[in-house]
Amino acid sequence: MAKPRTIFFCSNCGASSPKWLGKCPHCGEWNTYQEEVIQKETTAEEKRRSWFPAEAGGEGGGRTSSSKAVALRQIQTGRTVRLATPDQELNRVLGGGIVPGSLVLMGGQPGIGKSTLLLQVAMHLPAKILYVSGEESEEQIKMRADRIGIPKSDCFILTETNTTKILQQAQELQPQLMVVDSIQTMSTPHLDSAPGGIAQVRECAGELLRFAKETNIPVFLIGHINKEGDIAGPKLLEHIVDCVLQFEGDRHNTYRILRTLKNRFGSTDEMGIYEMQAAGLREVSNPSELLLSQKDEELSGCAVAATMEGMRPMLIETQALVSKAVFGTPQRSATGFDMRRLSMLLAVLEKRCGYFFSINDVFLNLAGGIRVEDPGIDLAIVASLISSLQDVSIPSNICFAGEVGLSGEIRAVQRVEQRIAEADRLGFKEIYVSKYGMKGIDPKRYGIRIQTLGKVEELKGALFI
Numbered sequence: 109m110a111k112p113r114t115i116f117f118c119s120n121c122g123a124s125s126p127k128w129l130g131k132c133p134h135c136g137e138w139n140t141y142q143e144e145v146i147q148k149e150t151t152a153e154e155k156r157r158s159w160f161p162a163e164a165g166g167e168g169g170g171r172t173s174s175s176k177a178v179a180l181r182q183i184q185t186g187r188t189v190r191l192a193t194p195d196q197e198l199n200r201v202l203g204g205g206i207v208p209g210s211l212v213l214m215g216g217q218p219g220i221g222k223s224t225l226l227l228q229v230a231m232h233l234p235a236k237i238l239y240v241s242g243e244e245s246e247e248q249i250k251m252r253a254d255r256i257g258i259p260k261s262d263c264f265i266l267t268e269t270n271t272t273k274i275l276q277q278a279q280e281l282q283p284q285l286m287v288v289d290s291i292q293t294m295s296t297p298h299l300d301s302a303p304g305g306i307a308q309v310r311e312c313a314g315e316l317l318r319f320a321k322e323t324n325i326p327v328f329l330i331g332h333i334n335k336e337g338d339i340a341g342p343k344l345l346e347h348i349v350d351c352v353l354q355f356e357g358d359r360h361n362t363y364r365i366l367r368t369l370k371n372r373f374g375s376t377d378e379m380g381i382y383e384m385q386a387a388g389l390r391e392v393s394n395p396s397e398l399l400l401s402q403k404d405e406e407l408s409g410c411a412v413a414a415t416m417e418g419m420r421p422m423l424i425e426t427q428a429l430v431s432k433a434v435f436g437t438p439q440r441s442a443t444g445f446d447m448r449r450l451s452m453l454l455a456v457l458e459k460r461c462g463y464f465f466s467i468n469d470v471f472l473n474l475a476g477g478i479r480v481e482d483p484g485i486d487l488a489i490v491a492s493l494i495s496s497l498q499d500v501s502i503p504s505n506i507c508f509a510g511e512v513g514l515s516g517e518i519r520a521v522q523r524v525e526q527r528i529a530e531a532d533r534l535g536f537k538e539i540y541v542s543k544y545g546m547k548g549i550d551p552k553r554y555g556i557r558i559q560t561l562g563k564v565e566e567l568k569g570a571l572f573i
Contacts, residue, residue, distance in 0.1 A: 116141040117306035122342030135343070144307040145300045191284065191326065194232045197382060197391045198225075200420070201353060201366050203374015206285065209324040210373065211317050213291075213346065215331040215339040216355030221364055221384055222330050225355070226287045227252060228388050231259035235284040238277070242269040242293030242303075256388040269303060271296045271312050275319050283325060288316065290330040292340055309341035317348055346370065357384075361477055363398055364389065378418035396534055399424040399476040409496030412507040413488030414527035414539065415480055421523070421530035423507060425475040426485065428492035430468045438467065444474030445489070446481070453490055453512060460516035461568050463497055484521035486512040487540060490564060494572055502571060505537040516564045520545025532556040540567065 116125045119142055121135040131138050190205030199205050202212070216222045223244075230237040231253060241249060246265050253259065264281060268274050271294050278286055288294065294312040295303040302308070313329070320327045329349065332340045339346060346352050350372045357364035366380035381392040392398065400412065400423055409428045414421065426445075433439070442450045450472055457463045472489065474480060487510035495502050509527045511519040520542045521527070531539050532554045543560035551558045561567055 114143055114145050115307070117144055117310075117342065118142075119306055119341075120343050122306065122310055122344035142306055144305050191233075191235070193229050195225075195229050195391060196393070197366065197380030198229060200418075201368050201378045201380045202351065203371055203378070206326045207350070207373045208326060209320050210326045210350040211313075211320045211329065211348070212326065212351040212353065213329045213331050213339065213349040214353040214355060215333050217333060217357075220355050220357055221382070221389055222355050223289050224252065224256070225366075225382070225389050226289070226328055226330065228256050230263050230285065230287055231256060231261065233261050233285065236262045236264070236281070238264050238266060238281055238283040238286045240266045240268060240274055240286065240288045242267070243289060255386070269293050269295055271315050275315065278319065278325070279323070282323075285326055285328070287328045288330065290332060291316075291345070292332045304340075306342050310344055313345050313348060358477055363392070363477065365478065375418055379420065395420070395476075396423045396530075399474075399478060406501040406504055408499045408501045409492050410504075411488040411492040411495065411502050412504070412536070413485035414507050414509040414531050415482045415485050416521075416523050416527065417480075417482070421526045423530060423534060423536075424478065424480060424485065424488075426488045426492045427473045427475060428489065428496045429471040430465065430493060430496040433467055433469050438465075439469040439471070441470070442472040444477070444479045445472055445485075449483075449486075450489070452514070453486060453493070456512060456514060456516055456564065457490060457493065460564050461494075463494060465493070465497070468497070482521075483511040484509050484527070486510060487518060487561075487567070491540075491567060491571065494568065498572055500572055503538075505535070506540070506571075507531045507536050507538075508540045510540065510542045510561065512564060518542045518544075518561045518563060518567075525549055528554055528556060528558065540570070 116128050117123070118132045118135065118137070118140045120137045120140045121132060123132055123134040125141060129141050132140055188207060190207055192205040193199055214222055214226070227239060227249070230239050239249070246267055249265050264283070266274065266277055291309060291313060292304040295308050296311050296315060299307050299311055316327050316329065319325070334340045351368070352370040354367045354369050355364060356367060362384045364382040364384060366382065368376045368378055370376065381395050381398070382389040383392055411426050413424050413426055415424055440447065440451065454465045454470065458465060470493070488508040490512055491502060491508055509521055509524060511521055513519050524541055524545045528539055536556055538557045538559060540559045540561055543562050546560055559570065
């Protein structure tokens, strides 16, 4: 047995050093090196064979890697069959389903519903599932499972934190999917450091990655987050996995949002929406039901924007409040929208339309607690700001889709046809879009009236005379 030794690891990038360093030479961060006591007992090949006890030459149905270089033209490609889950929102975020042999990391705040979501998927997926928990007992998991519903698959529960025992059990069971809750509670016997440390998280994730690639079994990892909102552990953890999902939401709100931060098998622009209920998480197939607020009368400062999240069109209500500044410096606040872009839109309105916001407080909010980066909601935000400033309400059956430039022009947005079709489906009577994005689009195909604009001044004359 080798003598235990101490190594310092960077908590940001995972770099190692035999001594403590104030500044990491790899990522440039300060005071990120942490001490870890490690003890290397076996080689990587011996560790792999420790959880493949019957392996003689890669037997077990998994993929084997070749140590010989192969020309790219000689590699035969086949159609990868994804494992579709009953959860359509999760399928959309993953790019169409679970890819065999993939390693997926899901992070989120405590109590947001990460374990509930994956347990719900494991219970209703018609396949053999291994659910590994290092945080809860079997009785606790059973209590949550009874609340969610009747399982439709062979879901096996394993309460263990030793990765060697976990992988041995997985090799014997041969599941079609494995869930690990959570990676920060796992530990490998080849290291002496405590679970959750930099070295333990990196080594355990590496063992699970090798297992997934060699057996072709997809593995889901649940990860904790730190106080900055990033996934706890080394940054290397996010680099080695195939997909990183972020589960967001307010604990005081029933809605949850599943976003893709990294995806090697699909787009990173997709988003899934859930509603937390007593019986688990309910898929929200129509996001407009939570993004459009319900009100009995038309109020000033409200405008509806037709936006896109990936391939999904959504209608979002933008709410603005413009009031006289009480203090010397006017306040600017934006929830769900980029604050710098709001300042730019205010400057455009002052320069091009003659509206003076410099003496007023401006507050902006996107209904439903969603965060939007699509510039196609600029036109709706401009309309809501003018509406609040003049205290003139906008009819609730009107929506907007357009990007506003610095010169006041209304620029075309992508997938304008899908935005128009979604507004038509939800019963809107009129939509304002850029006249530069109507090339090849027949307005007669839709039941909604399409109004085209070229500059912000035209919006002022059309709605706020």
